[in-house]
Amino acid sequence: MTTQTYTLEEQLALIQRGTQEILSEEDLIAKLKLNRPLRIKAGFDPTAPDLHLGHTVLINKLKHFQDLGHEIYFLIGDYTAKIGDPSGKNSTRPPLTDEQIKANATTYAEQVFKILDKEKTRVVFNSEWFNDMSAADMIQLASQQTVSRMLERDDFSKRYASQTPISIHEFLYPLVQGYDSIALKADVELGGTDQTFNLLMGRTLQGRYGQESQVCITVPILEGLDGVNKMSKSLNNYVAIHDAPGTMYQKLLSMPDTLIRRYFEFLSFKPMEEIEVLMAEMEGGRNPQEIKRILAEELIERFHDADAAANAHKSAGNVLADGELPVDLPEVTLTLEDGQESLFITQILNQAGLTKNSAAAKDMLKRNAVKVDGEEVNAGFSLTSGQTVVIQAGKKAYAKVTVG
Amino acid sequence: MTTQTYTLEEQLALIQRGTQEILSEEDLIAKLKLNRPLRIKAGFDPTAPDLHLGHTVLINKLKHFQDLGHEIYFLIGDYTAKIGDPSGKNSTRPPLTDEQIKANATTYAEQVFKILDKEKTRVVFNSEWFNDMSAADMIQLASQQTVSRMLERDDFSKRYASQTPISIHEFLYPLVQGYDSIALKADVELGGTDQTFNLLMGRTLQGRYGQESQVCITVPILEGLDGVNKMSKSLNNYVAIHDAPGTMYQKLLSMPDTLIRRYFEFLSFKPMEEIEVLMAEMEGGRNPQEIKRILAEELIERFHDADAAANAHKSAGNVLADGELPVDLPEVTLTLEDGQESLFITQILNQAGLTKNSAAAKDMLKRNAVKVDGEEVNAGFSLTSGQTVVIQAGKKAYAKVTVG
Numbered sequence: 010m011t012t013q014t015y016t017l018e019e020q021l022a023l024i025q026r027g028t029q030e031i032l033s034e035e036d037l038i039a040k041l042k043l044n045r046p047l048r049i050k051a052g053f054d055p056t057a058p059d060l061h062l063g064h065t066v067l068i069n070k071l072k073h074f075q076d077l078g079h080e081i082y083f084l085i086g087d088y089t090a091k092i093g094d095p096s097g098k099n100s101t102r103p104p105l106t107d108e109q110i111k112a113n114a115t116t117y118a119e120q121v122f123k124i125l126d127k128e129k130t131r132v133v134f135n136s137e138w139f140n141d142m143s144a145a146d147m148i149q150l151a152s153q154q155t156v157s158r159m160l161e162r163d164d165f166s167k168r169y170a171s172q173t174p175i176s177i178h179e180f181l182y183p184l185v186q187g188y189d190s191i192a193l194k195a196d197v198e199l200g201g202t203d204q205t206f207n208l209l210m211g212r213t214l215q216g217r218y219g220q221e222s223q224v225c226i227t228v229p230i231l232e233g234l235d236g237v238n239k240m241s242k243s244l245n246n247y248v249a250i251h252d253a254p255g256t257m258y259q260k261l262l263s264m265p266d267t268l269i270r271r272y273f274e275f276l277s278f279k280p281m282e283e284i285e286v287l288m289a290e291m292e293g294g295r296n297p298q299e300i301k302r303i304l305a306e307e308l309i310e311r312f313h314d315a316d317a318a319a320n321a322h323k324s325a326g327n328v329l330a331d332g333e334l335p336v337d338l339p340e341v342t343l344t345l346e347d348g349q350e351s352l353f354i355t356q357i358l359n360q361a362g363l364t365k366n367s368a369a370a371k372d373m374l375k376r377n378a379v380k381v382d383g384e385e386v387n388a389g390f391s392l393t394s395g396q397t398v399v400i401q402a403g404k405k406a407y408a409k410v411t412v413g
Numbered sequence: 414m415t416t417q418t419y420t421l422e423e424q425l426a427l428i429q430r431g432t433q434e435i436l437s438e439e440d441l442i443a444k445l446k447l448n449r450p451l452r453i454k455a456g457f458d459p460t461a462p463d464l465h466l467g468h469t470v471l472i473n474k475l476k477h478f479q480d481l482g483h484e485i486y487f488l489i490g491d492y493t494a495k496i497g498d499p500s501g502k503n504s505t506r507p508p509l510t511d512e513q514i515k516a517n518a519t520t521y522a523e524q525v526f527k528i529l530d531k532e533k534t535r536v537v538f539n540s541e542w543f544n545d546m547s548a549a550d551m552i553q554l555a556s557q558q559t560v561s562r563m564l565e566r567d568d569f570s571k572r573y574a575s576q577t578p579i580s581i582h583e584f585l586y587p588l589v590q591g592y593d594s595i596a597l598k599a600d601v602e603l604g605g606t607d608q609t610f611n612l613l614m615g616r617t618l619q620g621r622y623g624q625e626s627q628v629c630i631t632v633p634i635l636e637g638l639d640g641v642n643k644m645s646k647s648l649n650n651y652v653a654i655h656d657a658p659g660t661m662y663q664k665l666l667s668m669p670d671t672l673i674r675r676y677f678e679f680l681s682f683k684p685m686e687e688i689e690v691l692m693a694e695m696e697g698g699r700n701p702q703e704i705k706r707i708l709a710e711e712l713i714e715r716f717h718d719a720d721a722a723a724n725a726h727k728s729a730g731n732v733l734a735d736g737e738l739p740v741d742l743p744e745v746t747l748t749l750e751d752g753q754e755s756l757f758i759t760q761i762l763n764q765a766g767l768t769k770n771s772a773a774a775k776d777m778l779k780r781n782a783v784k785v786d787g788e789e790v791n792a793g794f795s796l797t798s799g800q801t802v803v804i805q806a807g808k809k810a811y812a813k814v815t816v817g
Contacts, residue, residue, distance in 0.1 A: 144546035
């Protein structure tokens with residue numbers, strides 16, 4: 010697949026999808042017009058190899074470029090990882106050994122190649138060029154940027170203002186990252202919005218070292234399943250690439266409806282036109298759980314396989330703990346007959362399809378196996394118009410029931 | 414000569430003479446009590462090899478340590494000189510070639526060994542340890558100090574406040590200088606007062622690298638011959654080590670009397686007791702020009718030889734340009750007889766010893782060879798009580814004449 014397969018407009022549309030910022034779009038267009046495979050760089054820190062969907066937003070964007078015929082450089086920042094935080098102040102950055110880095114890189118690759126084409130992706134380590142760099146070269150590199158420019162970086166300016174110490178080597182790390190762009194002759198660098206400063210550093214340094222400056226493209230930080238905070242392990246609002254199909258299914262179906270559009274835009278490989286159709290259907294009344302299921306199945310197929318995708322909804326049930334609700338809870342609305350003021354629980358169990366017949370319903374009530382909103386009820390329990398409850402009959406039958 | 418020759422008190426007295434600051438005196442005493450030759454470091458920038466007396470204040474202090482039996486490390490900072498100012502903003506710091514540095518170092522040594530004992534002085538180049546330093550080592554070094562600490566350095570804080578750009582590599586240079594102390598395992602580092610920050614950097618870094626911290630000793634910046642500004646070539650208020658004996662003599666005798674004590678303290682190797690005697694004599698009315706001549710002769714002997722010192726006052730006259738005044742201008746006070754209101758120029762020339770007799774005086778006036786304050790005068794010129802003028806009779810006879 011070469012770039013010639015796509016028009017400039019088609020390329021631009023795919024690249025722009027779900028990006029936060031392109032610096033600058035004009036430069037990007039000029040680069041695309043060169044009509045040669047562009048060198049696309051994205052850097053990864055080999056310290057946290059367990060990827061979640063939040064990380065894949067960036068990898069998906071690499072996939073877009075790869076599909077368009079460009080060259081992907083998947084850069085492992087092993088050089089600084091081996092140095093760690095030499096000031097010893099940041100205990101979360103212990104120096105890594107070569108073995109740890111190699112192991113992490115392998116784990117990384119395994120996950121990333123579920124999205125990217127392994128054959129077309131170049132995995133590079135920045136120690137390749139930095140191991141040979143002398144202290145004099147580093148001084149030279151450090152001369153290319155000013156202290157005040159560096160203090161403009163958001164986290165540095167905050168720390169400086171609050172008198173939280175910044176070690177001088179921390180000023181060197183953005184320069185190291187920027188130098189990677191020079192070593193790779195990057196045409197484009199991708200990163201999260203929190204990387205904007207560092208990406209621009211590469212853009213500036215390339216100019217100083219006589220190279221054409223890279224285009225910087227940032228992708229947004231994906232919200233976690235809570236719909237509010239950034240997806241992260243520590244907040245336990247994440248879907249890991251390593252998650253089992255049932256877990257993935259269950260987690261994705263639990264997300265708030267407000268996230269559906271964003272998750273599709275950033276995580277699905279369906280064309281935006283198809284996604285717009287789904288969104289329109291949802292607006293028109295289609296059950297959001299069904300829409301989520303479509304996404305869940307696409308992602309499970311990507312990270313596992315088609316079989317796992319087809320069966321995930323079953324295994325999702327199996328992972329429920331006692332009393333825990335399934336995420337793909339059927340929703341049922343029951344209507345009162347004219348003149349009827351309430352529905353008794355046996356009627357509800359039957360009409361909602363939670364039991365086969367009235368006898369089975371009565372039997373279950375006798376065994377104290379029916380819960381309404383988590384509380385055991387007996388045969389005398391009834392619902393009136395307007396009420397919505399979650400009803401559990403036995404171990405496996407659930408429904409969210411509304412009396413219309 | 415070993416340290417055992419001197420008592421602790423004798424050593425301290427000599428070391429303290431003319432120093433600005435000792436950080437700390439307590440540590441210095443502890444080091445001296447080790448009763449071994451201490452490793453004394455002083456760093457020199459090989460970019461400006463022409464030394465003047467201002468530079469020798471520091472070298473004289475090294476001489477004191479050398480006389481006390483300690484080991485002098487005369488450090489040439491060739492590493493950073495070879496890098497220059499890579500940001501290209503400081504055009505006064507072009508990178509030097511190995512050849513230039515070697516030539517400058519030789520010129521340096523020539524001058525310095527007029528003060529220090531060549532056999533007992535170790536000339537070292539910091540490229541010895543820095544050429545092998547990797548970029549990773551430099552990052553490690555940079556991690557040992559914080560941005561805010563570095564911004565406390567006087568020139569950095571001023572530039573930061575006034576938004577004058579500071580390149581990041583400028584933060585690395587004090588660390589490089591500090592690392593030199595580690596490489597040399599320096600016990601003491603000497604520098605000008607403008608070097609205090611950098612000397613303390615070495616003291617701190619040694620501690621971080623597990624060494625005992627060096628003592629930092631600063632010497633004052635010597636005023637130039639104008640008695641006000643720092644001695645410097647650009648202000649043309651200097652005495653260069655390379656200056657010819659006559660020039661040296663002439664320049665030193667031109668200094669204001671207020672400088673005499675400081676110049677003796679910092680530049681003479683006479684014991685302070687002897688100097689105090691001279692100062693007392695001057696207070697008691699001895700002509701300050703005579704005291705200056707003593708210092709001039711000591712310095713000319715040091716930088717040239719005893720013969721040159723003895724004859725410098727003659728050659729001083731020879732270097733005068735037409736109409737230029739000699740610096741050791743004789744001062745003469747003439748008194749009016751009772752009832753006398755003025756003195757005619759023939760009388761003045763005779764009485765001041767500028768001519769042999771009245772005939773010679775008249776002859777000179779006829780030849781228009783007599784100038785008063787630079788203006789030709791004739792036989793009708795006279796002075797009244799209270800006037801002071803400089804009178805020149807012919808090419809070589811001068812006097813500053815006051816009518817009492």
